[in-house]
Amino acid sequence: MMSLTLRLTLLFSLVSVCILAGLGFLIQRSVEQHFAAEDFAEIDDKLDQVISMLEQTPDPINSGDLALMLSEIVLSHSYLVMNIESSTGKMLFESAPLSLPPAHEQQLQPGKRHRSEWSQEGTGYRGITLLHQLNHDTESAVVIRGGIETTRHTLFMQTFVAQLMTFMLLATLLSTLFGWLAVRKGLAPLRVIKARAQSVTAKRLDQRLPIESVPAEIAELGGELNLMLDRLEESFSRLIHFSSDIAHELRTPLSNLMTQTQVSLSQARSCEEYSDILASNLEEFERLSRMISDMLFLAKADNGLQLPSTDKVDMAQEVNKLCDFYEALAEDRQVKLKRQGLGWVHGDRLMIERALGNLISNAVRHTPPGGAIRIEIETHPPYCKVMVCNPGSPISDQDMRYIFDRFYRCDPSRLHGSNEGTGLGLPITRAIARAHGGDVSVTSTIKETCFMLLLPLEYETGSIQKATAHS
Known part of the structure; x- marks a missing residue:
């Protein structure tokens, strides 16, 4: 059967693994959410700049300088991708193609920014799509798509997760080691009690378990064991005295019987003398019989006397x-x-x-x-x-x-x-x-x-x- 030390160590290790795993998952999710919030905030900022530029341009759909000004905004961020398309399907600006799902385009509402994450040609993106109604031409609208590559974040998270897993493994090993040491230290009083209990024999029932310097939980157990040893010592003492008393009580009538028998056999005697000797022996036999009967009765009483x-x-x-x-x-x-x-x-x-x-x-x-x-x-x-x-x-x-x-x-x-x-x-x-x-x-x-x-x-x-x- 598995030892108590090993059980407690494994339980401590399991608890440590669960805590570290939960903490690692929480840290990973927090970092990922932080990167996502930063990316979307960056895209929102760029979209605000693009909208401001569109509003300031008299005819953004037909302007030839718009693409040049938008390029300066996009090129200021190496991971930013953006394109602008009019409601008639004319591409006003495109730094790189963005393949959004068709269903995503159908859900667009004027002025509402739709956030999304997708993968394109093996590259991950976070982006925002916006249907913007031009103020100076209420019948004209443009679809602005902005996205940021998440490759750098992905590489960082892979490295971070690897380091986090290494730390968790080392922390688990250390917690297991420290847990084993703590359990051994905590169970040291039990080993002391075990050593003292091994010294208790039928000839050394005066040994008692040390309970003065042990934890309260073990002291209670040690106290009960000491009480049990007290009862055993008392029972053994009574048994020894009882055996001695039995030997003493049986020796007297047996000695009388042997003496009378030896005297009667030492010389020839009459029938009357033999009769007296046998009558005296009968009294001793009756005393022995009563004594044995009484001892049997008390033996039954010790085991629960039934009426x-x-x-x-x-x-x-x-x-x-x-x-x-x-x-x-x-x-x-x-x-x-x-x-x-x-x-x-x-x-x-x-x-x-x-x-x-x-x-x-x-x-x-x-x-x-x-x-x-x-x-x-x-x-x-x-x-x-x-x-x-x-x-x-x-x-x-x-x-x-x-x-x-x-x-x-x-x-x-x-x-x-x-x-x-x-x-x-x-x-x-x-x-x-x-x-x-x-x-x-x-x-x-x-x-x-x-x-x-x-x-x-x-x-x-x-x-x-x-x-x-x-x-």
Whole structure:
């Protein structure tokens, strides 16, 4: 494909050729018109002299001295040709024959000067024909024909046009050269950006394009490319951390399985002991299965999570159902569950149940004994807000920034192999909320930590799209 430099240079050359051609044509026409005006003005002047002489001559048609006086007028101009003919056809004076078209003679009107240009025996002429009525003899008239050869003008124009074409050719070549230099100079920032972009690799995503010393049009493009590099660097960084987290999270259960299996094979054991070991291994397998399932769910969320179904969901009913499910765990930890409020949303029931379950499970794990978890449902069009609040240690500002990142946990249990959670519950909750057109947020104080889940309200004739549009 043709380069941008060559395209702009050719376009600049084409524009220059058009301008020079138009200017050359205008100059040529102006010079030709100037010569024509001078020639006709010269002939008019000679005709005025001839008319004055005819009026001063008593009998111009029969005068013998008229031809001599007219010869002096004509001979004063080397390129002038003239003849005078009476209305009866008598030639009064003729310096050279003039072959005008017959139709031209038929259009003659007394006192009106007819201008014309013609060629005679290869010689070009400009001339004026005049039918003049003699004042002292109203019945007599003469036809005066005057012409000037245009050979000298033709030769001059040929030389002038040749020089003009040479100048235009040189001007076009120079404009093309200067245009190419200007384009290269103008596109120099793009070459700098290209060189910097070539240095960007997966290991050097910190490189940015220079936009401080480039034109505004290119600076805007460079700024957008830098933003793209920022997003790529962030994505690569998240991918690296995600891969590291996956390796870390999978290493613990796999290490447990390998250790237990090696210990069980080190000596003979009873059926009961083998059964206990297999049960322990099954717990680790279940944890691995949940982790893999959660990671697959988040991978789908990254590529645009699609809702399997959309129904009218009674949030109070779902909260009551989940509270009943976690009632035994809450009693075991000496925690109470309190719920209040009503609300209906439009979405997938199972996914909403999973998001609420993650928040309630997280609250139960972090509530100290004797505490109470407060679950409130409120309606704030166009959203239904579900708040899950629990007392306990507040979340630090540092942890608040990463709490919805994958595998991130606020407490140090991650480093000690705790089996409670994998750090994927909150990211899954956020993915589900955003898939429904809502979101999830958290606030934490010394008194309590509250997670707020926003989901689009259910309208009688509405949908998720309608709820999202109002936001």
